[in-house]
Amino acid sequence: MYTHCPSCNMRYEVEPGFWFGAMYVSYALTVGIMIVGGLVIYNFFGDPGALGYVVPITLTSLLAVPFNFRIARTVFIHLFSGVEYKPEASQTNN
Numbered sequence: 350m351y352t353h354c355p356s357c358n359m360r361y362e363v364e365p366g367f368w369f370g371a372m373y374v375s376y377a378l379t380v381g382i383m384i385v386g387g388l389v390i391y392n393f394f395g396d397p398g399a400l401g402y403v404v405p406i407t408l409t410s411l412l413a414v415p416f417n418f419r420i421a422r423t424v425f426i427h428l429f430s431g432v433e434y435k436p437e438a439s440q441t442n443n
């Protein structure tokens with residue numbers, strides 16, 4: 350991931366350990382994936398045994414890690430660093 354914004358050169362890690370909080374967002378995303386995965390398996394695959402839930406949900410969660418990692422950081426920086434999404438502006442806010 351970039352350390353600075355390519356457009357306005359803002360440093361993304363605004364303070365040491367800033368990304369620690371993104372871990373909680375990532376956790377929430379993973380729990381959401383697991384709940385949705387469990388509901389999908391229950392409703393569309395006829396309620397298999399425990400391994401029928403554990404294996405596909407674990408694999409899905411692991412495959413989602415690269416996406417979760419980035420999405421969690423994006424959500425976190427938008428919530429806690431004052432970053433706004435302005436697609437048309439070449440801004441210098443932070």
Ligand SMILES: [Zn+2]
Nearest residue numbers: 354356357358
């Ligand atoms: Zn920027």
